[in-house]
Amino acid sequence: MGIVSVRNLKKEYGDFTAVDGISFDIEQGEIFGFLGPNGAGKTTTINMLIGLCRPTAGTIFIDGIDSIKDIKKAQSIMGVVADESNLYDEMDGYDNLCFCASLYGMRKAEREKRAKELLEWFGLKNAGRRPFRAYSKGMRRKLTIAAGIIHKPKILFLDEPTTGIDVESARQIRSLILDLKRQGTTVFLTTHYIEDAQRICDRIAFIVNGKIVKSGTVEELMENAEKEHIIKLTLNDNANGIKAELQRHFPTIRIEAEEGNTCFISSPERIALSPLLQYLDKKGISVFEAKEMRPTLEDVFVKVTGIEVNKLHKEKEGGKK
């Protein structure tokens, strides 16, 4: 049993099933990524794990504690960073951290020491006495994460930690998450930035319509995808016009045309290009560029979930506004 062990977890709202009997384990010290589109059940799952939502069925054990029966005990070893930077606008950064520490019973001297330590670590030392409302988005996110770990939790739940912030702050946050892992903290992370998950997660689960459709290490998830060979061709003509004819002539390869002059050809076998190029040449179509594509986790995600990544990003960014 891992530090988090979830079995047949289910949440229903009337006729609607938000989470449909999911099971997973998270090992001590790993970063576990939870990926899925809006409405897939990510936030409902995280809310059930942290005690903001009551499961309809199933069990949750956190560090051996039955968190459905004794959520307050489980909450003492967990840190939570919501998808919004939900600290107190009226208070400055330092006071916000001290207040959050007090909620975990930390004494004054201890919480003041820890708050100073975290402000330094998160590069917010000079902003410590500024009101939270005056912080930039990136600073707000960092301080919210600092507040989540003020009491040195064994497990940290991070909901969309890099959404809506600048590139540099996102990079710093990824680095902070990896530092936390090095210190032994277990991290449960939800994100729609698949490349973020690929970079920092030890294991990832894809959730769609309340069900985990695939899970494993990045290597495991990529295993089948990497067996496929993909070549991107840039033509001098509209790719859609020739797609059907090409597919008929080369039935062993799969051809997908994008809008414009680009098409992708894929096959489980290595692709011999010269017959293809000769055929196109005969048809009077020139190939400007042929590039071998390495499959990414995004490709796996799109294949497994059927959801376009761009659509996923737009949904999320729209939701944040």
Place this chain on the structure above:
Amino acid sequence: MNSWIAFWNILKKDIRNYYLKPPNISWGIIFPLSWTLMQLIGTPQAGLDSIRGLLPGLMGMSILFGTTSMLAVTITFERRGRSFERLLIAPISMTTMVLAKISGAIIFGVSIAFSPLLFAAFLTELSGINWGVAIISILLMAVTSTLLGFAIAVSSKEVFEAQTYSNFFRFPMLFLSGLFLPIEKLPVFLRPVSYCLPLTYGVDMLNGAIMHTGYMNVWLSLTVLIGFGVLLFYFCQWNIKRKWIL
């Protein structure tokens, strides 16, 4: 874990952050103070002694508006910014959390309750008040009004919404709880409503302490107020669990 650390820090934060928020200033301070001054300034024509008779009503009204306004601010501001979730996911019991959240409003309500007394002290003689009963009734009125405000605030999303919902209760209570109009002068069909309102018992106790004209037995009022307090306290906890822990 020392729950007192959490309790004390939630209370301190609420006092520092919310006592001087505009919605609290307008409904929790300016409204009861201006009503008090209007009544006190207008009354001398009827004789200075009648000022004393106004005090229970003015104090009850100040408590009602002070506590419910404060709660509307502390709960809805935090709910809107989702900082209230921090309290729900902290390893503190719901009882500690509710006690901490209501304490700021109770202290505020009790402080505002003394403003009519302070003004009246300049205009009339205040000797002969049973301070023990007066303070207990002020405290219990503050507790029950705060919990009533809590119940309303939990169901509201915005501060203005909470203040509006509160007014649906507060203004009828001004007239139904015997604050300015004795219950025996109310139409018979309205009197049962009066006896369902905790403020009725608090103001009656205050009338007994200040004017020695209490209508009900002081022990009965005390028991009813404590009963209302306990009932509302558990209702608030139940309501939070129901509405916010889905």
